[in-house]
Amino acid sequence: MASLRCFLRSGKVFVVPCDICIINSILLLQVTVRDALNQAMDEELERDERVFLLGEEVAQYDGAYKVSRGLWKKYGDKRIIDTPITEMGFAGIAVGAAMAGLRPICEFMTFNFSMQAIDQVINSAAKTYYMSAGLQSVPIVFRGPNGASAGVAAQHSQCFAAWYGHCPGLKVVSPWSAEDARGLLKSAIRDDNPVVFLENELMYGVPFEMSEEVQSKDFLIPIGKAKIERQGTHITLVSHSRMVSLCLDAAAVLAKEGIECEVINMRTIRPLDAEAIETSIMKTNHLVTVEGGWPQFGIGAEILARIMEGPAFNYLDSPAVRVTGVDIPMPYAKILEDNSVPQIKDIIFSIKKTLNV
Amino acid sequence: MRKMLTIISNVLRGSASRNGARVVVSARTYADFTPQASFDIKKCDVHKLEEGPPLQAVLTREEGLQYYRTMQTIRRMELKADQLYKQKIIRGFCHLYDGQEACAVGIEAGINLSDHLITAYRAHGYTLTRGGTVREIMAELTGRRGGIAKGKGGSMHMYTKHFYGGNGIVGAQVPLGAGVALACKYLGKNELCVCLYGDGAANQGQIFETYNMASLWKLPCIFICENNKYGMGTSVERAAASTDYYKRGDFIPGLRVDGMDVLCVREATKLAAEHCRSGKGPILMELQTYRYHGHSMSDPGISYRTRDEIQEVRSKSDPISMLKDRMLSNNMASVEELKEIDVEVRKEIEDAAQFATTDPEPPLDDLCNHIFYNDPPMEVRGTNPWTKLKSIS
Numbered sequence: 165m166a167s168l169r170c171f172l173r174s175g176k177v178f179v180v181p182c183d184i185c186i187i188n189s190i191l192l193l194q195v196t197v198r199d200a201l202n203q204a205m206d207e208e209l210e211r212d213e214r215v216f217l218l219g220e221e222v223a224q225y226d227g228a229y230k231v232s233r234g235l236w237k238k239y240g241d242k243r244i245i246d247t248p249i250t251e252m253g254f255a256g257i258a259v260g261a262a263m264a265g266l267r268p269i270c271e272f273m274t275f276n277f278s279m280q281a282i283d284q285v286i287n288s289a290a291k292t293y294y295m296s297a298g299l300q301s302v303p304i305v306f307r308g309p310n311g312a313s314a315g316v317a318a319q320h321s322q323c324f325a326a327w328y329g330h331c332p333g334l335k336v337v338s339p340w341s342a343e344d345a346r347g348l349l350k351s352a353i354r355d356d357n358p359v360v361f362l363e364n365e366l367m368y369g370v371p372f373e374m375s376e377e378v379q380s381k382d383f384l385i386p387i388g389k390a391k392i393e394r395q396g397t398h399i400t401l402v403s404h405s406r407m408v409s410l411c412l413d414a415a416a417v418l419a420k421e422g423i424e425c426e427v428i429n430m431r432t433i434r435p436l437d438a439e440a441i442e443t444s445i446m447k448t449n450h451l452v453t454v455e456g457g458w459p460q461f462g463i464g465a466e467i468l469a470r471i472m473e474g475p476a477f478n479y480l481d482s483p484a485v486r487v488t489g490v491d492i493p494m495p496y497a498k499i500l501e502d503n504s505v506p507q508i509k510d511i512i513f514s515i516k517k518t519l520n521v
Numbered sequence: 522m523r524k525m526l527t528i529i530s531n532v533l534r535g536s537a538s539r540n541g542a543r544v545v546v547s548a549r550t551y552a553d554f555t556p557q558a559s560f561d562i563k564k565c566d567v568h569k570l571e572e573g574p575p576l577q578a579v580l581t582r583e584e585g586l587q588y589y590r591t592m593q594t595i596r597r598m599e600l601k602a603d604q605l606y607k608q609k610i611i612r613g614f615c616h617l618y619d620g621q622e623a624c625a626v627g628i629e630a631g632i633n634l635s636d637h638l639i640t641a642y643r644a645h646g647y648t649l650t651r652g653g654t655v656r657e658i659m660a661e662l663t664g665r666r667g668g669i670a671k672g673k674g675g676s677m678h679m680y681t682k683h684f685y686g687g688n689g690i691v692g693a694q695v696p697l698g699a700g701v702a703l704a705c706k707y708l709g710k711n712e713l714c715v716c717l718y719g720d721g722a723a724n725q726g727q728i729f730e731t732y733n734m735a736s737l738w739k740l741p742c743i744f745i746c747e748n749n750k751y752g753m754g755t756s757v758e759r760a761a762a763s764t765d766y767y768k769r770g771d772f773i774p775g776l777r778v779d780g781m782d783v784l785c786v787r788e789a790t791k792l793a794a795e796h797c798r799s800g801k802g803p804i805l806m807e808l809q810t811y812r813y814h815g816h817s818m819s820d821p822g823i824s825y826r827t828r829d830e831i832q833e834v835r836s837k838s839d840p841i842s843m844l845k846d847r848m849l850s851n852n853m854a855s856v857e858e859l860k861e862i863d864v865e866v867r868k869e870i871e872d873a874a875q876f877a878t879t880d881p882e883p884p885l886d887d888l889c890n891h892i893f894y895n896d897p898p899m900e901v902r903g904t905n906p907w908t909k910l911k912s913i914s
Contacts, residue, residue, distance in 0.1 A: 216707070242707065248737070253696045253730025260700020263685055264637060264714075266707060287690050288697055294891045295678040297671035298914070300685065301894035332892055332901075356895040435899065473906035 191376045198368040200342035201231050204349040205269065207381050209239055212267060215353060218245040218258055219271030219308075228273050229309065229368055255281035255306070259288045262304040262358075269353065272308035275324045275362065282327075289358040290333030305352045307361035310338070311405065311456045312494060312505050314366065321494035323457030325404065328360045329433040329466070335387050336433040338362045340408040342372035344431055347385030355387065362433070364406045390437035392444070396426030399450040399515055402441055402467055404430040407454045407506060414511040425515065433463065441467060442476035451484035452514050456505055459488040487514050557581040558851040562785040568768045568775040568805075574788035585848045588630065588783050590862050592622035592841050595646045597870045598655050599814075602645070602662055606818045610878055611662045614689075615676050618646040620813040623840035624747055625650045627786025628715060632794055637705065639685040639698040640717035642677040643747075643812075647717075651684035655869055659877035667880040671887065692718060692725030695744070699735045702742035702803075713741040713797040715790075721752020723766050732770050732803070739802035743793045744770065746807045747780065753816040754825040767807035780808030781838040811838070886911070 195203075209215050221228045223236035223246040236244040247254040251272065258270035272278040278285065289302045311323040328336045335357055339345040345363070352359040377383060393408060394415055401411045408429045415425035426444050430437065445451050451471060453464035464486030471477055471484055490504045557579055565573035599619040605611045618625070625646035628638075640647050648658050653669050661668030662676055669679050679687040685701060688694035698716025705712040718728065723746050735742045746766040750757055757764045767775035774796070778789040789806055796804045811834045815822025822831070848854045889901040889912035898913045 245738075248730070248733055250727075250730035250733065252727040253699075253734055256693060256696020256727060257700035257703060257731070257734060260639070260685070260697035260702075261704045261707070262700070263697065264701040264704035266704045283690055283693055284696065288688070288693055292686075293894055295670065295674040296680045296686070296891075297673045297887075298891045298894070299670065299680045303894075335893075357893045 191379065193374045193379065194371040195342045195346075195374045196369055196371045197339075197342045197345045197363070198229070198231055200346040200372075200374070201349055201363065202233060202235070204346045204353075205232065206235060206238070208350060208353040209235065209243060211381070212353075214265065214267045215269065216243040216245065216261075216266060217269045217271065218247055218254060220247055220249055220273050222246060222271050227271075229365060231363075231368065232271070251277050251281040252284060255284040256288060258304055258306075259284050259302060262289070262302045263292070263300055267303050267353065269305045269307060272306065274313075274320060274365070275308050275310040276320050276322055278306065278308070278324065285328070285334070285358070285360065286331055290331050292333075293357070294333055301356050302358050303356045305349075305355075305359045305361055307349070307352075307363060309365040309368075310362035311364055312366075312489070312501075315496060315498065315501065316494075317496040318493035323455070323489070324360075325362055325433050325455070325457055326462045326466075328362075329436075329463065331434075333358065334434060335359045336362065337387055338404040338430065338433050340367070340405055340429050340431070342370075342374055343378045344385065344391075344429070346374070346378060347383050348387065348431060350382075351384045351387050354384070359387070362405065367406050367409075370409075385431065388432050388435045388437060390431055390440040391429045392426060392440070393429045394425065394427040396424040396448065398424050398448055399452060399519060400426050400428060400441065400444040400448045401452055401454060401511070401515070402428045402430060403454040404433060404463065405456065407456055410506060410508050410511060411454055414508050414515065417508065417512060418515060423515065423519065423521070430463075436466065436470070438467075438470050438474065441471065442474055445471065445476040446479045449479050449481040450518050451480065452487060452511070452518055453484070454487040454506055454511055456489050458491055459486060460491065462486070462488055464488055482518050482520065485514055485518055487511055553852075554582055554854065555852045558847075558853060560784055560847055562782055562788060563779040565779075565785070565789055566767065566777040568765075568770075569772070570774040570776060573776050574785075574792045578784040578788050580784060580847070580853070582848075582853050584630070585844065585853055586858075586862070588626050589841065589844055589848070589854075589859065590866065591626045591650065592783065592844065593863060593866045594655065594869065595619070595622045595625065595649055596841060597866050598649070598658065598873070599645060601870050601874050602659070603814065603818065605659075605663065605874065605877070611676075611818075612664075613675055614642065615662065615818040616643040616816065617814040617818070618643050618812070620834070620840075621747060621749060621780065621810045622646060623783040623786055623843075624745075624780050624808050624810055627780075627783040628745065628790050630783070630787040631790025632713070632715060635683065635710075636712050636794075637683045637685070637698075637701045637714040638717070639688070639694045639701060639714065641688055641691065641694055641719060641722060643719070644677065644679060644687040647684065648679040648681060648687065652681045653679065653684075655873040656876050659873045660880050663877040663880075664882060665877060665880035666883045666887075667876060672883040673887070673891065692722040692727050694718065695722070695725070695728045696731045698744075699731045699740055699742050699803075702735065702740040703738065705741050706739075711798060713743060713794060715743045715745060717745045717747055719752060720746060720748040720750065720757050720764075720766060721755070721760065723748075723769060724761055732773055732805075735803040736770075736773055739800060741797040741800075742803040743790070743797060744773070744803060744805040746805070747810055748807055749810050749812045751812075751816070751825060754820065756825065765807075767805055770803075770805040773803050773805050775805035775807065777807045777809065780810030781834075781840045781843065783840055783844055890914070
């Protein structure tokens with residue numbers, strides 16, 4: 165059950181069910197990523213009748229990860245549709261519905277299962293506007309948890325950011341915070357193009373502060389713009405999704421040693437906000453990228469290549485490096501799994517090597 | 522009296538064609554031609570259906586002339602494409618539809634333009650019946666800016682209103698079609714979606730996934746298997762454990778239709794459309810048809826079937842000949858009238874081919890356009906870091 169901690173001016177803290185908390189003046193809520201996604205979908209379903217959600221267990225089960233909790237009760241069978249376990253089929257159906265004028269949100273229980281449907285995402289959704297020279301648009305959102313989780317082993321832990329980020333015709337978004345989740349999902353749903361929305365299961369339960377502005381029904385985060393989560397001067401850290409948390413934690417540790425890291429939250433994988441990264445490098449002269457996915461042909465690889473090719477290269481005082489997941493299928497045992505993804509110490513180590521300290 | 526009328530009609534018709542004007546000349550009075558006639562059509566095998574379509578179809582003179590013209594247009598357009606391909610003016614994939622004309626024309630006769638249709642890559646005929654012009658179809662094949670997709674799609678990616686292509690991945694169009702049907706039901710406009718696939722695609726898993734969902738959710742979807750006996754070079758017997766494609770929908774009612782007879786196709790489509798519109802859910806039609814060409818222009822089409830077989834179908838079951846014989850033997854049209862339509866069609870094809878070979882290729886400025894819809898202009902990386910290309914919606 166989602167609950168939120170309300171902070172009163174008096175300093176008292178109490179816990180209430182999320183939907184009925186009322187505070188006197190400063191409406192600063194703590195909202196989990198899950199609830200942010202839920203509210204975003206709820207508001208967009210209400211705003212536009214053509215929006216609907218389909219996927220496995222999204223309706224009567226309230227969502228495999230409870231992201232769509234309450235939506236079926238509110239909107240019914242027509243708009244919240246439980247599908248059989250047939251990804252290729254229902255993804256294709258979602259794309260066809262988008263072609264014919266609806267605005268589907270197609271949920272993959274995890275993006276690992278999207279591989280079964282990837283032909284529909286790429287060949288039917290992403291490429292169609294181009295192939296038809298503008299005659300046929302596909303306003304669809306594919307969303308679901310992406311990347312490593314906890315103890316789910318190799319077939320359920322792959323990160324698809326690089327795969328989808330490779331393809332023209334797609335927008336690929338990777339939110340980190342609740343604010344990201346809310347603003348980017350709303351933008352994705354309102355976007356007239358296919359958007360791959362990569363969530364993270366481990367982030368669903370994490371609460372973030374959400375200002376009044378962010379809570380407004382038309383709060384949108386533009387797709388394609390990164391955000392500087394932490395200002396810094398010595399090194400630029402670029403990351404997306406859960407790894408942003410680790411970067412901030414690493415930055416907090418290093419701050420005590422006098423190293424100020426600038427942490428950039430990419431927010432969008434494609435189109436990549438290279439300009440934000442370049443501007444930062446021109447200030448800090450050092451770059452480390454951090455991602456959960458595999459190194460080869462990954463997000464970091466692309467960022468480094470672009471920096472090499474662009475104006476920021478001349479500002480680098482040392483080679484840019486990537487911190488990535490280990491180049492292996494994800495193992496099961498906790499000790500092995502923990503050592504298969506970047507940890508805070510790995511980030512700190514790479515930063516210090518880059519800064520030669 | 523009759524002789525006088527004939528003389529007058531010949532004079533009138535002669536002058537009309539000399540002016541070059543495309544006048545619909547029914548110089549012979551309507552009293553001369555049979556306005557409509559009833560024809561026997563083959564009985565359709567049915568699966569989980571009470572009744573198939575009626576065993577007789579009524580054809581009016583106007584309908585007959587229109588079906589004839591459209592089928593002939595498709596036929597000649599495809600033959601012209603064959604020619605242009607051999608001259609290397611068309612390149613890449615080119616999957617020709619000649620032999621199967623009765624399917625496209627019969628289906629369209631059973632639905633409305635406000636309905637929806639999606640098919641696979643053998644799509645030129647459907648692009649025409651769904652509202653495309655020969656000019657823009659041919660110019661798309663030759664990759665010119667006047668093409669229906671501005672030269673960016675090619676043979677397999679042509680679109681018009683309520684026609685979703687033109688799809689290159691075998692079987693992928695079937696879930697898409699069911700999605701269109703879902704939108705039809707959702708928006709409540711009493712429209713349906715015709716969703717076509719071939720005998721080769723019929724074994725695709727995603728089609729069975731689609732049967733399941735379409736049936737569960739009672740989507741207004743007519744699944745149509747165009748069985749032309751060969752999936753590329755593989756005959757149906759070598760590809761399918763069950764070649765009763767009309768039964769493969771299992772819980773979905775089905776019918777097997779003579780796909781060489783435009784009237785049979787039309788009547789079956791009407792029955793199927795009625796089924797869908799009455800909210801009963803999807804239905805499946807198998808059209809038994811034949812393609813004269815190979816799978817595509819790179820397939821001569823005679824390594825896996827005999828020339829005799831092709832010739833036999835041509836002489837005994839050609840859809841255009843069948844319609845022509847029916848109309849002539851029932852005095853629904855004259856030989857001259859049909860010949861005139863042939864001449865007009867030939868001219869239309871020639872004009873289109875002329876356009877398709879002389880229209881310029883798309884401008885290089887267009888290279889990166891149409892990536893996203895309704896988006897501000899953006900930059901696209903060229904082949905090297907210094908090349909930044911412009912992309913607009």
